[in-house]
Amino acid sequence: MPPVSSYLFNHLCMILFECLSLINLLCADTRETAFVNAVVAAGVTYTVTQACSSGHLLQCTCDKTMKGLSADGQWEWGGCADNVQHGYKKSREFMDAKYRKRSDLKTQVMLHNNEAGRLSVKNFMRTECKCHGLSGSCTLRTCWRKLPLFRDVATRLKEKFDGAAKVIPGNDGKTIIPEVATIKPPGREDLIYSEESPDFCNPDRVTGSLGTAGRVCNSTSPGVEGCELLCCGRGYETRTTKTRVNCHCRFKWCCEVTCKVCTVKKHVNTCR
Template identity: 45%
Template sequence: MDPAGLTVKPWPFDTGSTEAWGRKRGHSEADLWGWEPVVYSNSLSLSPTLPFSVSQCSRVLGGYPIWWSLALGQQYSTLGSQPILCSSIPGLVPKQLRFCRNYIEIMPSVAEGVKLGIQECQHQFRGRRWNCTTIKNNLAIFGPVLDKATRESAFVHAIASAGVAYAVTRSCAEGTSTMCGCDSHHKGPPGEGWKWGGCSEDAEFGVLVSREFADARENRPDARSAMNRHNNEAGRMTILENMHLRCKCHGLSGSCEVKTCWWAQPDFRMLGDYLKDKYDSASEMVVEKHRESRGWVETLRAKYAFFKHPTERDLVYYEGSPNFCEPNPETGSFGTRDRVCNVSSHGIEGCDLLCCGRGHNTRTEKRKEKCHCVFHWCCYVSCQECTRIYDVHTCK
């Protein structure tokens, strides 16, 4: 577990395999992305404040969202007081760099939002073959697993963009930023038995920040940018569509004589559950090319439009996912060997599916736990310590 609270692993493959990332589609990187890629080398001198080593990421496409590495950097919590750190954030395009310098006090919330999104991704995929593990000491924190336009990439973009919007909105409501605050535009007349009070969270401002920052590099006329923009927006819309009234009662002995209410964001776990459902039902697309005045432009069309036409709330993808059963440096798969599985489940977290038919090992594990707890008046609880034996099943 990384100090940032994320599950990280060392990259187990020869770093030379990342050299081929930019050659997969047969185009030069400058033609493909619209500008020269960001190139990192082992000899590049980076700011000592960076929490990463680029020795395992010798060459990364300019289109890869390297700025997600904000989630792993402890020092970015001080961005608000040290604007010079903007230039040390890897992978920012000029528009993002200007945003960072102009709105520096929001950047800690942007970093917190990416971290929030990745943590939720790891929770939602904890029992699946790909479990959203980030790679230690790598600027491309997911490795090549997001290089393809798969369902997994769609989910990560959606949850990360939602996380940025969510964290910025929460920060504004808490008063930690001077450039934003409570929402006063959507109150309207109060309902029967309650009145407006507290601080309504301005989710539209958070969504605007996420859109301006996260979508800044998705301006290329290719299918991948179109996919990323769509999934980013789908993630942000889950917040706007699930805003709700939160109320607090006032009065003697909880009589609720007066009730004050305000607009609040949903719990982020609920957003994660919602987007995970969208991942399971994501719409497969096909790439179409059109010639316009500015050149060739790629767009996406639903592969099975007669069956299901995706809405702006759905996640979209156009490349199939690997099975993630075996370690593979090209796909970024760590495989599932030694993963804990559920022997009694027939779902994806069960030993049959998670272990890809290889079988599983079983070992016993002793755990010390509190037991025989007794409440004493008044007011404390005393417990004994018991040792219990559990069977732990891991994939072969």
């Protein structure tokens, strides 16, 4: 086999292995899977809602159900509110419809986490306002509901991931309860799981773990991206890369920009 073909073959095999590993991980009912399902459900809700307000969908428009003065009488509802109800509905249909008739533990956990993802968008809509009046006097304000920043949605779900609860089937076979009786039952916005996570430090084809060897890490961070935690105590290696970039650019009248070429050094840490 020619060298190029051999390289492509090995590369394709590696991609296939990673895809199969990811499938194995997503089929397990771990807290990582809970986070993924919640983020996907939130993403569908978010995208459909945005499309409604942008006029990209024929089935929906802005949400104009909220009318009248606010409770304190300081402003009134109006403008083009994001139609999160439609986004929520379509996300529920797309993500949950074919699982509604099942009652096994895995399905119940998945549906619960899908709902938590949708609620992380629906329950945290922002209120935005615009002033009206002569010379910006703001004699009247019109306000509408706006989607939260998706970064805030993801951050909220990451916090739920950190506090996710392990659950077991209830005695009636239809409900789920915390594995530890002293833990309060999870709310609709909480994430849950029923299987312990595999050891992600070392590669394991059975569980789908790819290991952390070769992962880029941050030697100064105490968090999950830090070398101490990500490298699982194996240590890390540091290499220096050099990149040539344009620098000290100046504009010459008229009309030319001249730059020098600088070499930028960057230290990259990778797990052993």
